Amino acid sequence: MATRHDRNEILDDEEKGGIQRTTTGVTISPELFEKLYLSPMTPHVGDYNRRFANPTALGFVGFGISASTFAMVLMGWGGASGLSPVAGIFFFTGPVLLTFAMIFEWVMGNFFPMMVMALFDVFWLSFGVLQLPTLQLGAPYATDADPTGTTAPAFNAAIALYLIVWGFALLTFFFFTLRINAVFASIFGLVTAASFVLSAAYWKVSQGEFDDALKLQKAGGALIFVVALLGWYACFNIMSAEIKPVDGCPTELLKKYFRKEQKPHSV
Numbered sequence: 369m370a371t372r373h374d375r376n377e378i379l380d381d382e383e384k385g386g387i388q389r390t391t392t393g394v395t396i397s398p399e400l401f402e403k404l405y406l407s408p409m410t411p412h413v414g415d416y417n418r419r420f421a422n423p424t425a426l427g428f429v430g431f432g433i434s435a436s437t438f439a440m441v442l443m444g445w446g447g448a449s450g451l452s453p454v455a456g457i458f459f460f461t462g463p464v465l466l467t468f469a470m471i472f473e474w475v476m477g478n479f480f481p482m483m484v485m486a487l488f489d490v491f492w493l494s495f496g497v498l499q500l501p502t503l504q505l506g507a508p509y510a511t512d513a514d515p516t517g518t519t520a521p522a523f524n525a526a527i528a529l530y531l532i533v534w535g536f537a538l539l540t541f542f543f544f545t546l547r548i549n550a551v552f553a554s555i556f557g558l559v560t561a562a563s564f565v566l567s568a569a570y571w572k573v574s575q576g577e578f579d580d581a582l583k584l585q586k587a588g589g590a591l592i593f594v595v596a597l598l599g600w601y602a603c604f605n606i607m608s609a610e611i612k613p614v615d616g617c618p619t620e621l622l623k624k625y626f627r628k629e630q631k632p633h634s635v
Contacts (some may be wrong), residue, residue, distance in 0.1 A: 382551065422610055423472035428603035432466025433457065434492055436596035442589025451499040458496020463489050480544060491534065498527070524574035531567035537561055551605075555598045562591035591604045 430521045434457040451458075470485035499502060504518030517523055542556035566588040572581035 383562070412490050420476060422606065423477075424470040424481055425603050425606040425610070427466050427469030427481070427488075428606070430462045430469070431488055432472045432596055432599040432603060434462030435592055435599060439589045439593035439596055442592065443586050453503060455496060455499045458499060462492040466492070480548075487537070519573060520554045521574040521576075524570045528567045528570035528574065531563050531570065535563035537566065538563055540635075551598055551602050553600070555595050557589050558598070559595045560594065563589060566624065584585060 373519055411589055420586035437454055437457050441451055441454065462635070466485045466489040470489060473485055498505065506520060506523050509517030509520030509523045511517070511520070514520060538556055538560040543551065545553040545556045565584055569581045569584035569588060572578070572584060
């Protein structure tokens with residue numbers, strides 16, 4: 369049974385404008401909807417937003433753990449070198465949580481978050497394959513000087529090209545994040561830059577310029593670390609809004625620069 373204190377808190381939230389009562393339920397403003405689901409509010413058939421929990425934060429947890437670990441290893445913190453000891457972030461921590469989040473975003477009709485979860489899901493899986501020595505992906509390029517073949521110019525040039533393609537894919541997503549909020553846009557802007565920087569690192573390895581490659585690797589790691597921090601910030605923001613609506617951290621919605629104001633959406 370709700371106490372008088374609980375009723376007062378609900379009334380306070382209503383007065384702030386994030387929640388409005390109707391004769392059939394509760395409506396939330398476009399601003400609160402986008403804070404919770406990181407997607408522009410569009411009408412959907414059904415009531416999935418009421419029936420299921422918000423999966424967006426789950427995807428951010430998987431992304432945040434994987435990205436922050438990946439970044440710290442790239443920067444060599446604590447003498448770390450090589451990603452094979454933490455290969456689990458590429459196959460379990462990130463992809464498992466992102467896959468669950470992607471499926472439920474699809475079920476709930478949240479198009480853009482579903483695309484984002486799927487994008488990072490396949491990135492971690494595909495890049496994780498490179499961290500498994502047992503696959504011997506460099507074997508066709510092996511020489512007496514390089515038995516593993518992983519420093520061969522052709523091998524590293526192929527990875528560099530792959531990361532360039534990823535950079536353009538992420539850049540495409542970045543333009544659409546400008547319709548949501550500054551934090552989400554910053555995440556995609558920085559991870560796009562990181563993809564191009566890491567591509568340059570692989571180009572340097574293919575040319576035998578290992579010192580420059582290491583510097584670029586650390587720079588890319590630093591960018592991804594900032595991305596991970598922003599991801600944790602967004603995750604905290606979503607969780608705080610879910611646990612107690614309206615309260616939370618600012619994200620500065622950018623949609624107002626791209627389209628007209630929308631009416632509250634019934635949930």
